[in-house]
Amino acid sequence: MGILKAIKKRRSVRGYLDKTIPKQVLDCILEAARLAPTAANKQPFKLILVTDKQNKAKLVEASRKQTFIEEAPIVVVGCAFPEESYQTIGGTIHTSEEIDVSIVFDHLMLQAAEEGLGTCWIGAFDESKVKEILNIPSNVKVIGLTPLGYPSGKEFKPGKHMQRKAVSEIVLYEKYKENACQK
Numbered sequence: 001m002g003i004l005k006a007i008k009k010r011r012s013v014r015g016y017l018d019k020t021i022p023k024q025v026l027d028c029i030l031e032a033a034r035l036a037p038t039a040a041n042k043q044p045f046k047l048i049l050v051t052d053k054q055n056k057a058k059l060v061e062a063s064r065k066q067t068f069i070e071e072a073p074i075v076v077v078g079c080a081f082p083e084e085s086y087q088t089i090g091g092t093i094h095t096s097e098e099i100d101v102s103i104v105f106d107h108l109m110l111q112a113a114e115e116g117l118g119t120c121w122i123g124a125f126d127e128s129k130v131k132e133i134l135n136i137p138s139n140v141k142v143i144g145l146t147p148l149g150y151p152s153g154k155e156f157k158p159g160k161h162m163q164r165k166a167v168s169e170i171v172l173y174e175k176y177k178e179n180a181c182q183k
């Protein structure tokens with residue numbers, strides 16, 4: 001599968017089968033995450049793979065009761081080490097850890113799609129609760145969570161998928177122009 005096919009196939013999956021992920025499949029997904037670029041190649045992150053049912057249930061509570069999270073066999077928790085991240089990127093960005101983990105998650109999610117698995121970025125969570133559940137120290141930042149598993153299909157609404165702005169609405173040529181984009 002080409003990369004664009006995997007990009008088009010990926011969607012937020014909010015229903016999962018109770019089906020184990022084979023080790024070689026999980027290894028491929030983690031390899032994609034491992035190879036993600038980070039600022040100055042500092043790799044200031046760790047991924048916690050949560051499989052314990054009780055802890056997954058607690059993560060649901062810490063994530064505004066988004067119950068589909070615990071249906072997946074694995075919940076991946078993306079953690080960053082702000083002190084180890086690139087500190088002086090410049091522009092409007094100061095430290096790199098949020099961007100670094102976001103790219104790692106994107107790699108992971110696209111490889112998961114390639115393997116026929118689903119993911120869903122969970123940004124609505126209470127960081128202090130997640131840290132308490134998983135013993136994450138105070139100097140570590142939780143950037144995001146995602147369930148990882150085989151889609152049940154029940155949440156998929158055809159037609160809703162991939163509604164995005166047209167290229168003409170998001171791309172400007174040469175210089176910024178107000179109202180330059182056409183629908």
Ligand SMILES: Cc1cc2nc3c(=O)[nH]c(=O)nc-3n(C[C@H](O)[C@H](O)[C@H](O)COP(=O)(O)O)c2cc1C
Nearest residue numbers: 010011012013014066120121122123124125161162
């Ligand atoms: C930073 C971020 C946070 C998100 N948080 C949640 C969330 O807490 N719960 C959820 O169901 N989806 C969440 N999403 C998924 C988006 O709603 C979804 O990616 C978007 O609607 C586009 O749909 P698609 O992923 O199916 O293409 C989040 C996505 C991003 C990028």
